[in-house]
Every structure is written in C-alpha cells, then in structure tokens.
Amino acid sequence: MRVLLIAVNQEKAPYAVAPLGAAQLLSVLEAEGHTVEFLDLGFVTRLRSRIREVIGRFQPRLIGLSIRNLDNCQYARPCTYHQQARRIVDIIKAETEAPIIIGGGAVSVLPGELAEYLGVNYAAVGEGENLLPAFIRALENQSNPAVIPGLLVRSAQGLCMQPPSFAVEPDRLPLYAYDRIDYKRYFRRGGYIGLQTKRGCAFHCIYCNYPTLEGRRIRLRSPRQCVDDMERMVKDTGLRDFFFTDSVFNWPTSHAMAICEELIRRRLGIRWVAYCNPLDLDADMAAAFKGAGCVGVELGLDAVTDEMLRNMGKGFTRNDIARTYRALNNAGLPFAVFLLFGGPGDSFGNMQESQRLLKEFGKANAVFASLGIRIYPDAPIYQTALQEGRLSVQEELLQPVYYLSTALEADALAGLDRLARREATWSTPADWNSLIVNLVQRFLGRMRVIPNWKDIEAYGAYLRRQC
Ligand code: B12
Ligand code: SF4
Known part of the structure; x- marks a missing residue:
C-alpha cells in the first residue's frame, strides 16, 4: 500500500528532536513491501504548500501522523502543541479522503481526546511496529480493525479501544530509517x-x-x-x-x-x-x-x-x-x-x-x-x-x-x-x-x-x- 508518514513539527518545542518513532515505522513498513513516503515537518515553514505537493504527487492510500508532544510540561509557562496538529490534519483533509491514523507519544497519552479534537477515526496507543502493518492489512482485506491491540477506533457509536500488547521484540526490528532524516540539519540545531x-x-x-x-x-x-x-x-x-x-x-x-x-x-x-x-x-x-x-x-x-x-x-x-x-x-x-x-x-x-x-x-x-x-x-x-x-x-x-x-x-x-x-x-x-x-x-x-x-x-x- 502507498503510505504517507508525516512527522508533525512542534514549532515552539524546546530542542531539535528528530522523529525516531516515525522513522522506525518507515523501515518496518518498507520491510513488509509497502511504498512509503516520509515527510518530516521539523524544518518546513510553508506547511500547506509542502503537504499539498507531497499528497498531490504521491497519492497516498493511507496517512500516518506521528505526533510527539502535547505540550511543554511547564507549569510556569505552559505551551500547548495540539493546535499545530489540527492545522496539519485540516490541510490533509482538504487534499485527500485517504484515512488518517495518528500515533506517537502525545497520542498514547490522550488517544480519545486527540482523536476527537483532530477529527480522525484511528489512533494508536503505544508502539506502532505491529499495529500499523495490522491496520494496513485490515484496510486491504476490509476486515474490522477494532480488534487490533492498541488501536482506538472513533465512529458514530463512540470510541472503542483494545489495550496495547507491547509485544514488539526490539532485537527483531530493522534499524530505523536514519537515512531519511536530515540529521545534519538537526545537528546544526544542537540535536x-x-x-x-x-x-x-x-x-x-x-x-x-x-x-x-x-x-x-x-x-x-x-x-x-x-x-x-x-x-x-x-x-x-x-x-x-x-x-x-x-x-x-x-x-x-x-x-x-x-x-x-x-x-x-x-x-x-x-x-x-x-x-x-x-x-x-x-x-x-x-x-x-x-x-x-x-x-x-x-x-x-x-x-x-x-x-x-x-x-x-x-x-x-x-x-x-x-x-x-x-x-x-x-x-x-x-x-x-x-x-x-x-x-x-x-x-x-x-x-x-x-x-x-x-x-x-x-x-x-x-x-x-x-x-x-x-x-x-x-x-x-x-x-x-x-x-x-x-x-x-x-x-x-x-x-x-x-x-x-x-x-x-x-x-x-x-x-x-x-x-x-x-x-x-x-x-x-x-x-x-x-x-x-x-x-x-x-x-x-x-x-x-x-x-x-x-x-x-x-x-x-x-x-x-x-x-
Ligand atoms: C528521549 C526523549 C526526549 C529526549 C529526545 C532526545 C533525542 N535526541 O531523541 C529530549 C530530552 C531531548 C526530550 C525533550 C522533550 N520531550 Co521527551 N521524551 C523522550 C522519551 C523518553 C523517548 C522518545 C523516543 O525517542 N522514543 C522512541 C521512539 C521509537 O518511540 P516513539 O517516538 O514514541 O514512537 C513509537 C510510538 O509512539 C508509535 N508511533 C509514533 N508515531 C506514530 C505514528 C503512527 C501513525 C502510529 C500508528 C504509531 C506511531 O510507534 C513508534 C514505534 O513504536 C519520551 C517518553 C517515552 N518513553 O516515549 C519523552 C516524551 C516524548 N517527551 C515529552 C516531552 C513533553 C518533551 C519536551 C516538551 C520536554 C521539555 N519541556 O523540554 C521536549 C520536547 C522536545 C521536542 N522538540 O520534541 C513527552 C511528550 C508527550 C507530552 N507530554 O507532551 C514524552 C512522551 C514524555 C512524557 N512525559 O510524556 N525528550
Ligand atoms: S517510571 Fe520509569 S520512565 Fe517514568 S519517571 Fe520513573 S524511571 Fe522514568
């Protein structure tokens, strides 16, 4: 399947942190024979035109959004980041009807709240290496994804979720796709x-x-x-x-x-x-x-x-x-x-x-x-x-x-x-x-x-x- 993985940028977040989780999923999906386009929004300033360009060219059948942070965890000066994710989802929805699945640290913490706020129907809790391929199989076979461990499904009936299994064995994973991350740029920002x-x-x-x-x-x-x-x-x-x-x-x-x-x-x-x-x-x-x-x-x-x-x-x-x-x-x-x-x-x-x-x-x-x-x-x-x-x-x-x-x-x-x-x-x-x-x-x-x-x-x- 043609999958577009987007790592959501956190404009105001402290430190420049490369999207490790999304790059890990990329290597897993490619090993399973899927065609994956990767868009790290970490340094992208013109979000709308960049996202439109990639979707127009790649025509994804599924979009995975990796959302790392909810907020800066600072009582003294709180700053929230989920609004940026919503902006990105809105841009995507204006371009394609491909299903969107969200995952990442922020999503695992508040999956239901984020799925509702962003208006997306699928959210992953915990690790994605088993979940995402299983979700793609369910889409391909038109079977019910609601049985997949860790997947939250939002529908007219409400939210339903299977507990995550944490069954991934790190030794079996391919190395994450470091070559698709612009590490030189992250290094210039102290990464x-x-x-x-x-x-x-x-x-x-x-x-x-x-x-x-x-x-x-x-x-x-x-x-x-x-x-x-x-x-x-x-x-x-x-x-x-x-x-x-x-x-x-x-x-x-x-x-x-x-x-x-x-x-x-x-x-x-x-x-x-x-x-x-x-x-x-x-x-x-x-x-x-x-x-x-x-x-x-x-x-x-x-x-x-x-x-x-x-x-x-x-x-x-x-x-x-x-x-x-x-x-x-x-x-x-x-x-x-x-x-x-x-x-x-x-x-x-x-x-x-x-x-x-x-x-x-x-x-x-x-x-x-x-x-x-x-x-x-x-x-x-x-x-x-x-x-x-x-x-x-x-x-x-x-x-x-x-x-x-x-x-x-x-x-x-x-x-x-x-x-x-x-x-x-x-x-x-x-x-x-x-x-x-x-x-x-x-x-x-x-x-x-x-x-x-x-x-x-x-x-x-x-x-x-x-x-
Ligand atoms: C290491 C770490 C850091 C390091 C990063 C160093 C580096 N060079 O990478 C440092 C110290 C810099 C850091 C900083 C911050 N961090 Co930090 N960090 C972590 C930590 C411990 C691990 C992250 C990681 O790399 N995991 C490994 C990768 C492989 O896992 P992953 O990204 O989660 O991806 C997996 C899943 O989430 C899922 N997945 C990911 N994307 C997608 C997409 C789809 C479609 C699907 C299906 C699944 C999926 O599958 C992946 C593979 O299993 C996490 C906590 C944790 N245990 O996860 C906190 C965490 C991510 N950090 C957090 C925060 C808040 C911050 C800061 C804002 C703190 C601050 N005020 O400074 C900054 C923000 C930095 C930034 N620019 O983003 C929060 C984010 C949630 C929240 N509360 O907002 C977390 C979750 C910790 C927490 N307490 O909740 N952090
Ligand atoms: S429970 Fe583990 S990960 Fe969480 S703060 Fe304590 S030592 Fe760190």
Whole structure:
C-alpha cells in the first residue's frame, strides 16, 4: 500500500528532536513491501504548500501522523502543541479522503481526546511496529480493525479501544530509517542521533505515563546489535553524537555495562548522553561510561530528601544520590540533575533542604529545577488529584493541569527562583524561557558544544543579570 508518514513539527518545542518513532515505522513498513513516503515537518515553514505537493504527487492510500508532544510540561509557562496538529490534519483533509491514523507519544497519552479534537477515526496507543502493518492489512482485506491491540477506533457509536500488547521484540526490528532524516540539519540545531536500546520501564514514579507508552516489561535490543546500529550510522552519516532515548539507560545495569564494553572494544569515537537513575550508578559504571564515550549524564532525580523520594515513588534514596555524585565526579563525567518540586507533601522547607543536601553531595554541572507535575490520566498522581478534589473526572486534560502540593500553592515559583539564584549551576523555567538563554543555547548547539549544560556555571550568572 502507498503510505504517507508525516512527522508533525512542534514549532515552539524546546530542542531539535528528530522523529525516531516515525522513522522506525518507515523501515518496518518498507520491510513488509509497502511504498512509503516520509515527510518530516521539523524544518518546513510553508506547511500547506509542502503537504499539498507531497499528497498531490504521491497519492497516498493511507496517512500516518506521528505526533510527539502535547505540550511543554511547564507549569510556569505552559505551551500547548495540539493546535499545530489540527492545522496539519485540516490541510490533509482538504487534499485527500485517504484515512488518517495518528500515533506517537502525545497520542498514547490522550488517544480519545486527540482523536476527537483532530477529527480522525484511528489512533494508536503505544508502539506502532505491529499495529500499523495490522491496520494496513485490515484496510486491504476490509476486515474490522477494532480488534487490533492498541488501536482506538472513533465512529458514530463512540470510541472503542483494545489495550496495547507491547509485544514488539526490539532485537527483531530493522534499524530505523536514519537515512531519511536530515540529521545534519538537526545537528546544526544542537540535536543528536537518537537510539533506543530497550523498551519498557519497571519503576513506579507517581507522575509517569511511560508504562502507557512502552509498557512495564523490559525488552532489550542486544548490546551487539545496538553498537552495530551505531557503527553503521557513524559510517553512513559521518556524525558521532548520540542520545540514548531509553527512559533509564543504566537499568538493567548489565545491559548498560555490556553496551559500554562493546563501545570500548570497537573504539568508534562516539560521544553520547543518556538519562540515568542513581540506583546502580556507582564508580564501576561511571568509569565504564567514561571509557565508552559518555560526555554527559542526565540524572532524573525529581527529589532529594528521602521523604519526597518516597512520595514520588522513585525507588532510590538520598544515599544512592550521594554515591552517584561521588562516582560521576571522580570519573570526571559532566552531569545534570533534574528536580521536580510540588509533589504530594512538598514544601518550601523541603526545597531548601534539597538544595543543601545536593551541595553537601558535591558538584553537578547543572541543576534544572521545575515546579508542578503535569497530570496524565494513566499516572498514579491522577487518582491522588481526584481524591484530593484538585481534578474532576470530566476535566479536559488536553489543556495541561498541574499538581501542586498545598503547602506550595502560594508564591511557589518566586520562592524557587529565589532559591535558584543562590547557586550558579541552578536554573528554573524563568531562565529557560528567556530569549537570551535560548540564543546562547542555539549558539552552543551550532558549535556542537555537548551537552549544552556542561558549562552553565561559567555563563549562568552573567545570563541571569541579562534576564
Ligand atoms: C528521549 C526523549 C526526549 C529526549 C529526545 C532526545 C533525542 N535526541 O531523541 C529530549 C530530552 C531531548 C526530550 C525533550 C522533550 N520531550 Co521527551 N521524551 C523522550 C522519551 C523518553 C523517548 C522518545 C523516543 O525517542 N522514543 C522512541 C521512539 C521509537 O518511540 P516513539 O517516538 O514514541 O514512537 C513509537 C510510538 O509512539 C508509535 N508511533 C509514533 N508515531 C506514530 C505514528 C503512527 C501513525 C502510529 C500508528 C504509531 C506511531 O510507534 C513508534 C514505534 O513504536 C519520551 C517518553 C517515552 N518513553 O516515549 C519523552 C516524551 C516524548 N517527551 C515529552 C516531552 C513533553 C518533551 C519536551 C516538551 C520536554 C521539555 N519541556 O523540554 C521536549 C520536547 C522536545 C521536542 N522538540 O520534541 C513527552 C511528550 C508527550 C507530552 N507530554 O507532551 C514524552 C512522551 C514524555 C512524557 N512525559 O510524556 N525528550
Ligand atoms: S519517571 Fe522514568 S524511571 Fe520513573 S517510571 Fe517514568 S520512565 Fe520509569
């Protein structure tokens, strides 16, 4: 079948992120013998004419839209992106009657709401590698698609959906179609080559919707296969900077260590960054990371005190954080810490204590502190918010709703900003949203200074005076 895959651009989204999911589906569909045209709207300015031109020339029988983001998840300055997706759907509908199926991170989070808002009849929840070929078969055979796991069907009778199966085995997947992504352009905007080494996350953070996106069962792509993929992409593109897009790269530990060993053995000269968890990030792992080309670790701590770590369901303690600080500093690995204040039981006193503790643990290159938890229907915090009467079941979550502990409701943002001003490495949404910081980030991206947060201390204080 002739399938047009469109990766919806997020004009105002932070960072330039290549459409990994859509490119993965492209390679799967081509392997099954379909003819696929790929349109990444990431850098397209004249949307209407570009979409019209492609549809006119290619005459697709099916259009798949990959929608990554709902919004920027920032309580301080919320910005929603679904309006852009609607504009694109309207342009498509004016050109063709081919069925439209939507998928991607944003769709998995709120499939019914997005299908209604966009006026499309098919939405995919979770991974698309089995779902999309099955959907095409159903269209070709004129059979009922409503039985396909993970597919939401919208009809005159309402919405009906089968739960997703999360049955994809990463090792069986062909490498995603990196050659159809204009990576050089993404690199000029500070981007990386993305690579996923596994699916699933076994942790239970109270605000997290990742189980809806990838499931809980951890499914690995073998270390050898991952490094084969990297080697191939380096050879073909000449680019060497990677971002491991796993929710937690260093878990399971043995998998992360095996990838490092393979990278060390092959000496590919690769630089990489990954999200990590402090649970098992000790001296041995830090040394392996360093040897394998890691240039930055992004630590998703959210909280620091044991009480708030427990309340947020993080599964590690402040002692684990202290050990990871020591290990990363001793290995000379740059790292950034991500904090998320405002969870159940949080208070200004806890924010101050968190800052004191982190200082005691040592030095991080950057600390990104934000406030307010975006509520998603499948995350445990949704139930807490309902029980506490902060949300009603009818609440429209396409417009972001944030959880904020009662003790932090008044003046919390200003309080966080004041706290951040005490440390040159700390920043808050007030900094990230400033024009000058964004210009500096763009410049660093263009110069390929990665990760762009590693020298924040050097210019952070100066930038603050300008903001
Ligand atoms: C890695 C990551 C990042 C990295 C990306 C690094 C890189 N170079 O790629 C960084 C740190 C830069 C980042 C930034 C942001 N991110 Co992010 N990120 C992720 C993460 C963990 C993985 C994304 C990924 O690559 N997955 C691997 C690919 C293969 O999967 P996929 O794209 O989802 O595609 C699969 C399915 O969705 C489906 N599918 C996709 N398209 C289609 C289309 C059709 C037709 C069908 C049928 C199926 C389908 O099939 C694909 C294959 O199985 C996800 C969470 C998650 N676990 O998914 C969040 C996630 C995508 N991010 C999110 C957000 C919010 C952001 C930011 C806005 C955060 C911020 N304020 O800075 C920015 C936006 C950046 C941008 N320009 O888009 C949200 C988006 C939803 C939402 N809440 O709006 C997610 C889902 C996390 C969450 N909490 O909900 N992110
Ligand atoms: S926040 Fe990260 S570690 Fe926690 S459940 Fe979600 S993906 Fe897993």
